[in-house]
Amino acid sequence: MASVDRSLVEGLPLFAGLTPEQVDRMLQEAQSIRYAKGTNVFQHDEEAHSFFILLHGHLRVFKLTPDGQQVVVRFVAPGEVFGVAMAIGRTTYPATAQAVVDSIALVWPSAAWPRLVATHPGLAVNTLQTVGSRLQDAHTRVVEMSTEQVERRIAHALLRLAKQSGRKVEAGVQIDFPITRQDVAEMTGATLFTVSRVLSAWESQGLVAGGRQRMMIREPHKLFLLAEGLPD
Amino acid sequence: MASVDRSLVEGLPLFAGLTPEQVDRMLQEAQSIRYAKGTNVFQHDEEAHSFFILLHGHLRVFKLTPDGQQVVVRFVAPGEVFGVAMAIGRTTYPATAQAVVDSIALVWPSAAWPRLVATHPGLAVNTLQTVGSRLQDAHTRVVEMSTEQVERRIAHALLRLAKQSGRKVEAGVQIDFPITRQDVAEMTGATLFTVSRVLSAWESQGLVAGGRQRMMIREPHKLFLLAEGLPD
DNA sequence: CCAACTCTTTGCGCAAGATCAAGTACGGTC
DNA sequence: GACCGTACTTGATCTTGCGCAAAGAGTTGG
Numbered sequence: 442m443a444s445v446d447r448s449l450v451e452g453l454p455l456f457a458g459l460t461p462e463q464v465d466r467m468l469q470e471a472q473s474i475r476y477a478k479g480t481n482v483f484q485h486d487e488e489a490h491s492f493f494i495l496l497h498g499h500l501r502v503f504k505l506t507p508d509g510q511q512v513v514v515r516f517v518a519p520g521e522v523f524g525v526a527m528a529i530g531r532t533t534y535p536a537t538a539q540a541v542v543d544s545i546a547l548v549w550p551s552a553a554w555p556r557l558v559a560t561h562p563g564l565a566v567n568t569l570q571t572v573g574s575r576l577q578d579a580h581t582r583v584v585e586m587s588t589e590q591v592e593r594r595i596a597h598a599l600l601r602l603a604k605q606s607g608r609k610v611e612a613g614v615q616i617d618f619p620i621t622r623q624d625v626a627e628m629t630g631a632t633l634f635t636v637s638r639v640l641s642a643w644e645s646q647g648l649v650a651g652g653r654q655r656m657m658i659r660e661p662h663k664l665f666l667l668a669e670g671l672p673d
Numbered sequence: 674m675a676s677v678d679r680s681l682v683e684g685l686p687l688f689a690g691l692t693p694e695q696v697d698r699m700l701q702e703a704q705s706i707r708y709a710k711g712t713n714v715f716q717h718d719e720e721a722h723s724f725f726i727l728l729h730g731h732l733r734v735f736k737l738t739p740d741g742q743q744v745v746v747r748f749v750a751p752g753e754v755f756g757v758a759m760a761i762g763r764t765t766y767p768a769t770a771q772a773v774v775d776s777i778a779l780v781w782p783s784a785a786w787p788r789l790v791a792t793h794p795g796l797a798v799n800t801l802q803t804v805g806s807r808l809q810d811a812h813t814r815v816v817e818m819s820t821e822q823v824e825r826r827i828a829h830a831l832l833r834l835a836k837q838s839g840r841k842v843e844a845g846v847q848i849d850f851p852i853t854r855q856d857v858a859e860m861t862g863a864t865l866f867t868v869s870r871v872l873s874a875w876e877s878q879g880l881v882a883g884g885r886q887r888m889m890i891r892e893p894h895k896l897f898l899l900a901e902g903l904p905d
Numbered sequence: 906c907c908a909a910c911t912c913t914t915t916g917c918g919c920a921a922g923a924t925c926a927a928g929t930a931c932g933g934t935c
Numbered sequence: 936g937a938c939c940g941t942a943c944t945t946g947a948t949c950t951t952g953c954g955c956a957a958a959g960a961g962t963t964g965g
Contacts, residue, residue, distance in 0.1 A: 504812065507901075508820075510819075512819045514816065529806065530802040531805070531809075532882055533850035535809060554848065556876055559794070562790075562797065565794065565797035566797050569762075569804060570762040572765070572801060577763075580746055581810060582737065582811075582815050583862075584736050584738065587862035588952070590952085592929080612747075621911095622914095626918065630818055630819035631773055631952080633913085634915085634953075634954080638913085638952090640913095641913090652912090652960085653912055653962080822922090855943065864924080866923075866925095866945090884930085
């Protein structure tokens with residue numbers, strides 16, 4: 442594989458505290474692979490052969506229930522580590538990662554992880570921070586699902602998307618990958634129908650905009666107030 | 674502080690891969706502290722001054738919403754590490770840990786963590802596994818809350834409690850710390866009333882038993898079928 | 906340009922659970 | 936042993952959001 446330009450990965454949290462030489466050495470072991478829109482980077486229950494850093498594009502990570510329902514765990518944005526199943530002590534992936542647009546990732550074989558960690562102890566520490574912050578997110582989501590009603594959950598989900606993958610434009614904050622109402626439903630534990638109704642209402646109030654697979658937040662602050670359940 | 678008997682902590686996941694001497698050295702830096710039933714080991718948003726291993730007792734870890742609702746994050750059983758806020762990159766605790774019975778924990782100052790990790794890289798790796806498996810749990814819970822109705826969520830919650838803190842007795846599996854219907858409600862995102870109704874129904878079917886703050890599963894397998902939504 | 910598809914909207918009826926309102930039983934204390 | 940507070944039960948009512956149906960609107964491709 443062609444070697445990877447270091448500038449692409451400098452400053453990534455995973456590599457914090459490593460010397461440029463160490464980073465170079467790690468990069469030499471990585472491949473860079475392209476995933477066409479709609480393809481799966483890995484699948485639920487598949488053997489965890491690799492771990493990744495997303496260089497370009499966006500992924501949708503979801504779980505499938507026995508009766509075929511999907512639940513979106515998160516979206517992966519460029520720069521993030523994903524598929525670290527091996528590091529957290531699993532032998533298979535706990536979810537499916539699917540490219541929502543054409544994407545490129547750096548790929549290491551999972552088998553290299555123990556050696557990499559032994560050589561660069563900082564890797565474990567950095568990964569611990571990453572996994573820890575995902576744990577925070579998951580708990581936040583549990584709290585929201587336990588105590589908030591749909592409208593506020595949807596508001597929180599959109600704000601999180603905006604924060605993670607929002608692009609500021611004149612008219613507001615644009616989510617910079619295609620996302621359906623169904624996706625939002627699967628992030629919030631609501632139905633497609635309910636999400637559609639809520640978004641329609643917000644659109645007519647000028648809070649958000651966006652048609653088919655497009656989502657833009659026009660009034661982030663008002664949406665925030667709504668998410669927190671504060672008076673208008 | 675009195676020195677801690679090594680037999681109490683041998684075989685704990687946190688210490689996996691450390692030599693007995695290394696464990697001894699770590700123990701010398703720990704205090705063992707007693708927490709009376711009902712007291713808080715640490716509180717939400719408090720500075721994360723320490724991290725812990727529970728030696729004896731049971732803790733209830735919960736978050737508080739702005740409007741005062743509690744959501745139970747998990748229960749801590751003896752042998753588990755908790756309060757590792759610092760390790761996952763926080764300066765404050767993200768939740769409150771409260772002793773549900775008189776409890777004893779080993780306590781290290783958070784400030785010692787970076788040095789301990791530098792000396793024993795295995796610590797970071799082990800903690801990563803622990804945090805990773807909590808992340809799994811949290812995601813499982815999100816999936817359950819998104820796709821299952823209350824009855825099945827309650828069944829899953831009880832099964833998880835039984836697995837983690839169940840004591841097998843002749844008549845079934847006894848949860849070996851006091852737990853209220855309110856607690857179960859706060860674990861499942863249901864109301865006290867709904868939980869009470871469901872448990873009453875199960876009790877009359879002989880599925881579970883237990884009165885005030887007592888919970889015992891008499892038919893684990895039937896409860897499992899119910900949790901998975903399988904026919905009788 | 907039309908066909909086929911996917912995504913989205915909207916209306917209507919219904920059910921799972923929440924909320925409210927009494928109560929009852931259990932344990933601990935003086 | 937009487938009292939008190941906390942946990943639990945049970946019933947009646949109300950609301951949120953789901954399920955389903957049907958149709959509208961972009962998108963892609965022949």
